[in-house]
Amino acid sequence: xxxxERFIRYAKIDTQADETTGTTPSTEKQKNLGxxxxxxxxxxGLKDAHMDEWGNVYGHLPGxxxxxxxxxxxxxxxxxxxxxxxxxxxxxxxxxxxxxxxGLKMSPNQFPILKEHVGHDLVVTDGNTLLGADDKAGIAIxxxxxxxxxxxxxxxxxxxxVCFTVDEEIGEGPxxxxxxxxDAKYAYTIDGAHINLIENENFTAVGVDIDIEGxxxxxxxxxxxxxxxxxxxxxxxxxLPQNDTPYYSSGKQGFWHLTSFEGGAEKASLHMIIRDFxxxxxxxxxxxxxxxxxxxxxxxPKAKILTSFKDQYENMKPYVDKKPIAIKRAKEALxxxxxxxxxxxxxxxxxxxxxxxxxxxxxxLGTGSYNHHGRYEFLDVxxxxxxxxxxxxxxxx
Ligand SMILES: [Zn+2]
Numbered sequence: 001x002x003x004x005e006r007f008i009r010y011a012k013i014d015t016q017a018d019e020t021t022g023t024t025p026s027t028e029k030q031k032n033l034g035x036x037x038x039x040x041x042x043x044x045g046l047k048d049a050h051m052d053e054w055g056n057v058y059g060h061l062p063g064x065x066x067x068x069x070x071x072x073x074x075x076x077x078x079x080x081x082x083x084x085x086x087x088x089x090x091x092x093x094x095x096x097x098x099x100x101x102x103g104l105k106m107s108p109n110q111f112p113i114l115k116e117h118v119g120h121d122l123v124v125t126d127g128n129t130l131l132g133a134d135d136k137a138g139i140a141i142x143x144x145x146x147x148x149x150x151x152x153x154x155x156x157x158x159x160x161x162v163c164f165t166v167d168e169e170i171g172e173g174p175x176x177x178x179x180x181x182x183d184a185k186y187a188y189t190i191d192g193a194h195i196n197l198i199e200n201e202n203f204t205a206v207g208v209d210i211d212i213e214g215x216x217x218x219x220x221x222x223x224x225x226x227x228x229x230x231x232x233x234x235x236x237x238x239x240l241p242q243n244d245t246p247y248y249s250s251g252k253q254g255f256w257h258l259t260s261f262e263g264g265a266e267k268a269s270l271h272m273i274i275r276d277f278x279x280x281x282x283x284x285x286x287x288x289x290x291x292x293x294x295x296x297x298x299x300x301p302k303a304k305i306l307t308s309f310k311d312q313y314e315n316m317k318p319y320v321d322k323k324p325i326a327i328k329r330a331k332e333a334l335x336x337x338x339x340x341x342x343x344x345x346x347x348x349x350x351x352x353x354x355x356x357x358x359x360x361x362x363x364x365l366g367t368g369s370y371n372h373h374g375r376y377e378f379l380d381v382x383x384x385x386x387x388x389x390x391x392x393x394x395x396x397x
Contacts, residue, residue: 016078017076024054025055031055033074034055037051038050039163041059048160057163060162061159063395067158068162069186069360070161070163071163071187072191074181075170076120076132077169081087086101088126092119093119106124116335117380122379122381130375130377133369136292142162145392160258161183166176174351186325186360186361189353191352191367192344192346198365199314199343206311207271208307212232213266228265229266232265252277254276277345292308314348318354319361352364367379
């Protein structure tokens, strides 16, 4: 079986997550891939390979030296289904518009990233599903690296600690992650796009709920009495800095983002998220919101305004910085394979952020797959093959 066939076999197994079920795994079908991976890990010589009750798969390949972790996630994103994935291979991509099997078109004008992959072989969808290279390409890269060590028993490697997690796409990968079982000194998620990037930074994230209760009476008799919850919500929103939203934010800038504002004259609720690479940036936005709420309460003493601020995830950088060997090793493995490494950052969250905070420094590496979470997702086969070599060198003794 070729490395690419391995990827396609995983991609064909439906493992879409579901944020509404409240269970772990969020969908039982994720275990179908888990079971297959356990069988394969056992064949590859990871004698302790197993799936736990939560659907997470663990296995170790003992070696010499450090215990290095490799992680990828088994679930796929919610935006588009991964049922009946029918990948097709475009050999030696010419740079033109790609026609997907269902008639959809992928043009380099619409997706300028395609221009970076001219001359390479691309795996695309049939236009009806996502590809699931996020993150089955990551799984296939790790499995193919293990295959190399099985086929080349004389090549020495460090102890390789493998874990495939469920429910990354709903932010619950770390929920039942067993750090003792993983037993690694540091780890890598193989879950990115560009293969030259080593991502060691992500947003620090806070969720904000504001619940407003007004005073509801017949509007005809509302003079000096009716307090409209929706209008209070509107005032709160208008007091927030209007140029600090995702529309105006790029690079290392943060933002506040209103994700919902609903209700009626009597009760209304707002939900917001706050994101910034710096904790100070998050704190400043939180304290601004608290001040606005304080002033609004003073203005409308008869209204009830309740707030809650929830820490969602943290920037991994300070935690990863404590283990410089993790970045050093990744840089060396990339360079050895002719790739000039660049440090990158994620304008979002990652399971690795929570792993890092909980004592397992876990930067992120690329898979050579792009346009994640949609029908236009594709895998660059040459980059994927290169990453297998990178991961082999990453754990080499
Ligand atoms: Zn992913």
